[in-house]
Amino acid sequence: MAAKQKVTDLVMEMVAPVLREAGLELVEVEYKKEGANWILRVFLDRPGGAVDLDDCAHVSEALSTALDETDPIPSAYFLEVSSAGAERTLKTARDFELAIGKRIFVSFYEPFEGNKNVEGTLMESDEEVLRVWQDPAMVVIPKDKIASVRLALVW
Structure with missing residues (x-):
């Protein structure tokens, strides 16, 4: 398994309990290099509703804490948590x-x-x-x- 795949799989496992508690669904996790920076993006959805800023902040804080505790990503990165959006891409x-x-x-x-x-x-x-x-x-x-x-x- 490639390193990027390991990171995305790990993040999916780490964020799952937080999302269940908040009534949210994980749409996608991206881990990629953009310019000189690594970006870890987590896209969320709420069945039958909308993801708001409070949802993103809650998931970001919980995931950031879990990532800081286990430190599974060797390089520096930026964490972005957001709604998948009204016109999100369908993949799976x-x-x-x-x-x-x-x-x-x-x-x-x-x-x-x-x-x-x-x-x-x-x-x-x-x-x-x-x-x-x-x-x-x-x-x-x-x-x-x-x-x-x-x-x-x-x-």
Whole structure:
């Protein structure tokens, strides 16, 4: 396992009890170098609600304390805890499952059926395809054609 993967796995384990207590879900942990600095980012979500500044501060404090006690990361880093956002990227099977019935925006590596992207309601997701309702028809999108998928705000 790569060092970055070990850090993200460790952080996921460390933050899990704090999130359960606060009614939050972990969306993603990133550990990467940006310029001269290492950044540890933790993205949160609240099922059926919004993550607020107090949630982020609470998780940041608890995680920072746990990291300081165990000191598992050998180099200096910046810890950032934030909401995954209203237009967050969907990556995992669980992300797609939770997004069923929601509006999504899909970008392609190269045009798919003449389109660079598709916006519609996610109706179904499996290992191979997404089924997106784009009025007046269902669009079946092979996952290997997808560059990215994110939630889309409805105005």
